[in-house]
Amino acid sequence: xxxxxxxxxxxxxxxxxxxxLNCDYTNSMFDYFLWYKKYxxxxxxxxxxxxxxxxxxxxxxxxxxxxxxxxxxxxxxxPSQPGDSAVYFCAASAKNTGNQFYFGTGTSLTVIP
Amino acid sequence: DAGVIQSPRHEVTEMGQEVTLRCKPISGxxxxxxxxxxxxxxxxxxxxxxxxxPIDDSGMPEDRFSAKMPNASFSTLKIxPSEPRDSAVYFCASSSTLGxxxxxxxxxxxxxxxx
Numbered sequence: 001x002x003x004x005x006x007x008x009x010x011x012x013x014x015x016x017x018x019x020x021l022n023c024d025y026t027n028s029m030f031d032y033f034l035w036y037k038k039y040x041x042x043x044x045x046x047x048x049x050x051x052x053x054x055x056x057x058x059x060x061x062x063x064x065x066x067x068x069x070x071x072x073x074x075x076x077x078x079p080s081q082p083g084d085s086a087v088y089f090c091a092a093s094a095k096n097t098g099n100q101f102y103f104g105t106g107t108s109l110t111v112i113p
Numbered sequence: 114d115a116g117v118i119q120s121p122r123h124e125v126t127e128m129g130q131e132v133t134l135r136c137k138p139i140s141g142x143x144x145x146x147x148x149x150x151x152x153x154x155x156x157x158x159x160x161x162x163x164x165x166x167p168i169d170d171s172g173m174p175e176d177r178f179s180a181k182m183p184n185a186s187f188s189t190l191k192i193x194p195s196e197p198r199d200s201a202v203y204f205c206a207s208s209s210t211l212g213x214x215x216x217x218x219x220x221x222x223x224x225x226x227x228x
Contacts, residue, residue, distance in 0.1 A: 043119075089155075100158050
């Protein structure tokens with residue numbers, strides 16, 4: 001069973017606008033969350049993370065929001081740029097799962113110039 | 114700085130053949146992970162090592178799969194005999210410490226096709 005779900009396989013956004021990518025999880029023990037970006041024929045690249053003691057973490061144009069009660073996190077990209085077009089994966093882990101990261105199936109973002 | 118290096122980038126072979134995938138982690142990283150990506154199941158953890166020792170291989174699908182890490186700078190994932198359903202992209206990742214709150218850094222993957 002998928003413990004981390006990304007229900008939108010794709011998203012298109014105009015350049016300069018906000019991109020919002022969503023992720024839901026089922027395991028309440030998850031306490032560390034990450035977003036990865038993946039270009040074709042490359043490996044996933046770490047983008048940003050958040051610990052469960054926070055509800056927001058910001059890094060430049062990228063902000064991750066965590067809503068623990070809803071078991072939901074989102075990645076906001078503002079402003080979106082064509083170079084942001086990629087597949088975005090969210091991942092989660094917990095102390096009691098060792099080093100296992102549970103990944104969502106990804107959302108393909110297209111930023112239209 | 115060199116990232117995680119995987120070889121080969123692409124492998125096409127016939128069913129029944131032995132396949133060996135290779136990984137060089139980032140220097141100084143002491144945790145190494147092997148993942149498989151498929152359309153159906155996304156990214157799945159197969160096995161991970163800490164200080165060259167396998168810690169959890171519960172994700173290895175069958176006995177046909179085996180992994181080794183003879184030293185801190187090299188790991189292999191072997192499939193013998195290979196089957197068409199093994200076709201996928203295999204990623205290797207490394208991290209600087211063993212901890213669930215440390216980002217893992219991925220190589221560019223090996224795209225494996227079993228005919």
